[in-house]
Structure formats: structure tokens, C-alpha cells
Amino acid sequence: MTDTHNTNKANGRPLRVAFIGTGGIANAHAEALRQQPGVELTAAIDIDASRSEAFAAKWGVTRTAADLAEAVDGGGLDLVAICTPPSSHFPLALGALSHGLHAVIEKPPALSLSQMRELEAAEAASSGSLSCVFQHRFGSGAQRLLALQQSGVLGKQLVGTCNTLWFRDQPYFDVPWRGLWDVEGGGPTMGHGIHQFDLLLHLWGPWSEVTAFAGKLARKTDTEDASAAVVRFESGAIATVINSVISPRETSYLRLDYENATVELEHLYGYSDHNWTVTPAPGQDAVVGLWAQGEDQASGHAAQYAGIIRSLQGGEPAPVSIRDAYATMELACAIYASSVSGTTIARGQIDESSPFFARMDGHLEPWKEEEALNA
Incomplete structure (x- = not known):
């Protein structure tokens, strides 16, 4: 070779x-x-x-x-x-x-x-x-946070919020290849929020199980236009993940609560160091000084x-x-599987025997009822 x-x-x-x-x-x-x-x-x-x-x-x-x-x-x-x-x-x-x-x-x-x-x-x-x-893995803020986690200075991972709240109007979905399971693989869970929850997984490590809801609330499209999930990590930490393209005030927001600090990131399509905020727990002010070290590298394709x-x-x-990205794609798939089946999905559960392994909606055409109600 x-x-x-x-x-x-x-x-x-x-x-x-x-x-x-x-x-x-x-x-x-x-x-x-x-x-x-x-x-x-x-x-x-x-x-x-x-x-x-x-x-x-x-x-x-x-x-x-x-x-x-x-x-x-x-x-x-x-x-x-x-x-x-x-x-x-x-x-x-x-x-x-x-x-x-x-x-x-x-x-x-x-x-x-x-x-x-x-x-x-x-x-x-x-x-x-x-x-x-x-x-988003490659901005200096994410890399600095990963280093601080690994040093132990932040303490245990506890509770997280991961929101991708964007706005796409109906003409966006009227483009022929958009909003189709066979062409895009899914809606905002696959095509929009995936960047933000990939960053969450990159920082907080392997997820263990997810319970989710998804639906077609406001747009005429074959896929969902919003999803919400509760994710438990192998560490025991719990996070909520919301993916939406029907939210008028757009934001991409990540909040990570540790024992010794809350770390927040708010941006839209990319970030630099000024998009991050660190709030120390009482008696943990040294964390802020550690965060301020190092040069600012924006996230993005160049990074x-x-x-x-x-x-x-x-x-x-x-x-x-591809192996690194599998965990992120598996979480997207599990969000769909949980929302369609109404069950909690464990990491590794979706294998060749699952209808969701070959297609994110399991060929089950979910949310037809919502489509009829919104027609």
C-alpha cells in the first residue's frame, strides 16, 4: 500500500x-x-x-x-x-x-x-x-477547554445545554434537494445542529443513552424541523440537545456546568475566544486566569x-x-430512532438488525400526522 x-x-x-x-x-x-x-x-x-x-x-x-x-x-x-x-x-x-x-x-x-x-x-x-x-473542534476555545478538563482543574462534568436554534423559511425547504431523507439524511438534527453536538461530544466524551422527541412543527418538509433530546454520558453527566430551524432569534449555544465552573459559548456559525464566558464556582476564581492564557484561534474551515x-x-x-465521526452520526441516528420509536436508545444499540441503521427515519415515514395537522 x-x-x-x-x-x-x-x-x-x-x-x-x-x-x-x-x-x-x-x-x-x-x-x-x-x-x-x-x-x-x-x-x-x-x-x-x-x-x-x-x-x-x-x-x-x-x-x-x-x-x-x-x-x-x-x-x-x-x-x-x-x-x-x-x-x-x-x-x-x-x-x-x-x-x-x-x-x-x-x-x-x-x-x-x-x-x-x-x-x-x-x-x-x-x-x-x-x-x-x-x-468547531479546532477553535482555540474548544482546545483550551479540553486541556483544562484533562488537567482536572474544572472538576467533574455535571449538566450541559447544547442548542442550535436557527431560522430557515419555507422557500429554503422548497429547493428540490432539501428536506428529503434520501438526499439530506434528515433535517436540522443532521444538517444544522450536528456541528454543535459534535463539539459537545468532542468535549464530554462518549454518550451512553438518549431519549428524544422530534417533529414537523412549522415547515412543509419530509424531515423534522425541530428535535429535542436528553443525553446521558458515560461519565454520568446529563445534557439537553435542541436542534431547530424554526427559531426567529438565531443562536448556537453551549453551556457546560462543571464542579468548579460554568463554561458558556454563544455564537452563530463560528466562534473566537470572545464568544466564550467562564463563571467560576465560589472559591474557584483561578479558573478564569487559566482560561485567559493562549492566543485566539477562530473556529472554521481554516483552523x-x-x-x-x-x-x-x-x-x-x-x-x-470516519471512525471519529461515527459517535456523532450515531447520536443523530439515535435521536431519530428514539423520537420515532418512543424509547430510550443506548449507544451501540443501532446495528445491522435495526431499520435505522440503513436510513435515519427507519423507512417509517414519521411525522405524517403533524404534516396533516399543519396542512
């Missing part, structure tokens, strides 16, 4: 990147990658030639192609950024691995736990690797790509692998 990581490190040439899909989110990837040393923006891939050409001209990309095979035939590539609608993430990631390429996948990385397992197997058989975009490129150039696996 060829180690492309070490090859890049040894010969010192730039890491050659292709973009699959050149719509809106691809610009965030291009801007982030252009900030990284030792990277060449090599190919723009899109079935719409005019769009790929405009993207290439904007970002200084060397050439365009209609598909990945054409781009590979046109010259060597090392890394692809998959920036397409969710239903295409899985087949495109498989295609990249079949060419021995590394790939960065926008969220959600796949539409089901079954697809996640298939990607794990394909990655194990390839010289390429996969990295999932969960950029995650810095880690990805550094790892690949050094011959190391890129951060947020």
Missing part, C-alpha cells in the same frame, strides 16, 4: 488539491486552503463547466474537469474536498478512496450508519484517508485545514476520521 503521506513529506512538493462541487461551500474550502503553506489548488470538478471555470478563475485553480476520473487523468492529485449536496458525499468519498486519494467530506459525511461503516472498510483498503468537516494539511504533510492521519 503506497503511503502518499510520506511521499509528500519526502519530496517536498505541494499537496495538490481538487474541489468536487464548486457551489457556495466550496468557496469556504478554497479560502481556507489558500491560507495553508505547501498547498496547490489544482482542479475544480463540476458537471456545470461554466461554474467550475468561474470558480477556477476566482481562486487560481489550475484546471477544470467534469468528474474525478477526468481530473485524475489530467495529472496527479493528493487531496479532494467534497463540497456537494449530502447524498453524493458517500459515493464521491468511495471514488476518492478508489484512486488512493485523501478526501475531506462536508457534513454530514454520509446519510446512514451503514454508509459510515462502508466508508471505514473502504478506507482500510485504500492508501487514501477520509476527514470529516467538524470545524481544521491547518490540522489536516499539517498531518498529511507529516505522514500522519488527518484529524476527525
Whole structure:
């Protein structure tokens, strides 16, 4: 198996990147990658030639192609950024691995736990690797909090709140590929709140069980437009997780109560250090001084790509692998399974025998009753 990581490190040439899909989110990837040393923006891939050409001209990309095979035939590539609608993430990631390429996948990385397992197997058989975009892990605030947790200065994890309260009007869902189980995999639980509760899981570790409700309260869509869950962690801590796209005052809010401090983060689509607040418990004022140390690194694609490129150039696996992301996807799936079945779902319970393993709604077409009431 060829180690492309070490090859890049040894010969010192730039890491050659292709973009699959050149719509809106691809610009965030291009801007982030252009900030990284030792990277060449090599190919723009899109079935719409005019769009790929405009993207290439904007970002200084060397050439365009209609598909990945054409781009590979046109010259060597090392890394692809998959920036397409969710239903295409899985087949495109498989295609990249079949060419021995590394790939960065926008969220959600796949539409089901079954697809996640298939990607794990394909990655194990390839010289390429996969990295999932969960950029909130990479801001300095999250990294500082993780270090303080590990030092023990915060004490035990106790109670948490994790809210993604956003607003999307009906025309947003009227776009043909939105709000469909087969195309997006779910509603705000999969497509919006997943970033915030991924950060929660990254900080607080493995979850053990979840009880949830979800529904279609205000929008005409096949998926939910809101969900609410109570999550218990292996540590014993308990958190609530709310995901909504029907909330007029938009916010992304994380509150984590420890024995020795409350740590809060409020932002919308990304954060820097000024978005965090630390409130010490009585007699624990030293925690505030410890928090104030270190430089401010905003969350976002640039922060995650810095880690990805550094790892690949050094011959190391890129951060947020498919295996790393599985726990986050499993929680999303468990929220759906609990809300549809009316039962508490344990981590590991959804396996090949479960209808929710192959599709987040279990092919059960939930919330038809709400749709009829709201018609």
C-alpha cells in the first residue's frame, strides 16, 4: 500500500488539491486552503463547466474537469474536498478512496450508519484517508477547554445545554434537494445542529443513552424541523440537545456546568475566544486566569485545514476520521430512532438488525400526522 503521506513529506512538493462541487461551500474550502503553506489548488470538478471555470478563475485553480476520473487523468492529485449536496458525499468519498486519494467530506459525511461503516472498510483498503468537516473542534476555545478538563482543574462534568436554534423559511425547504431523507439524511438534527453536538461530544466524551422527541412543527418538509433530546454520558453527566430551524432569534449555544465552573459559548456559525464566558464556582476564581492564557484561534474551515494539511504533510492521519465521526452520526441516528420509536436508545444499540441503521427515519415515514395537522 503506497503511503502518499510520506511521499509528500519526502519530496517536498505541494499537496495538490481538487474541489468536487464548486457551489457556495466550496468557496469556504478554497479560502481556507489558500491560507495553508505547501498547498496547490489544482482542479475544480463540476458537471456545470461554466461554474467550475468561474470558480477556477476566482481562486487560481489550475484546471477544470467534469468528474474525478477526468481530473485524475489530467495529472496527479493528493487531496479532494467534497463540497456537494449530502447524498453524493458517500459515493464521491468511495471514488476518492478508489484512486488512493485523501478526501475531506462536508457534513454530514454520509446519510446512514451503514454508509459510515462502508466508508471505514473502504478506507482500510485504500492508501487514501477520509476527514470529516467538524470545524468547531479546532477553535482555540474548544482546545483550551479540553486541556483544562484533562488537567482536572474544572472538576467533574455535571449538566450541559447544547442548542442550535436557527431560522430557515419555507422557500429554503422548497429547493428540490432539501428536506428529503434520501438526499439530506434528515433535517436540522443532521444538517444544522450536528456541528454543535459534535463539539459537545468532542468535549464530554462518549454518550451512553438518549431519549428524544422530534417533529414537523412549522415547515412543509419530509424531515423534522425541530428535535429535542436528553443525553446521558458515560461519565454520568446529563445534557439537553435542541436542534431547530424554526427559531426567529438565531443562536448556537453551549453551556457546560462543571464542579468548579460554568463554561458558556454563544455564537452563530463560528466562534473566537470572545464568544466564550467562564463563571467560576465560589472559591474557584483561578479558573478564569487559566482560561485567559493562549492566543485566539477562530473556529472554521481554516483552523481544521491547518490540522489536516499539517498531518498529511507529516505522514500522519488527518484529524476527525470516519471512525471519529461515527459517535456523532450515531447520536443523530439515535435521536431519530428514539423520537420515532418512543424509547430510550443506548449507544451501540443501532446495528445491522435495526431499520435505522440503513436510513435515519427507519423507512417509517414519521411525522405524517403533524404534516396533516399543519396542512
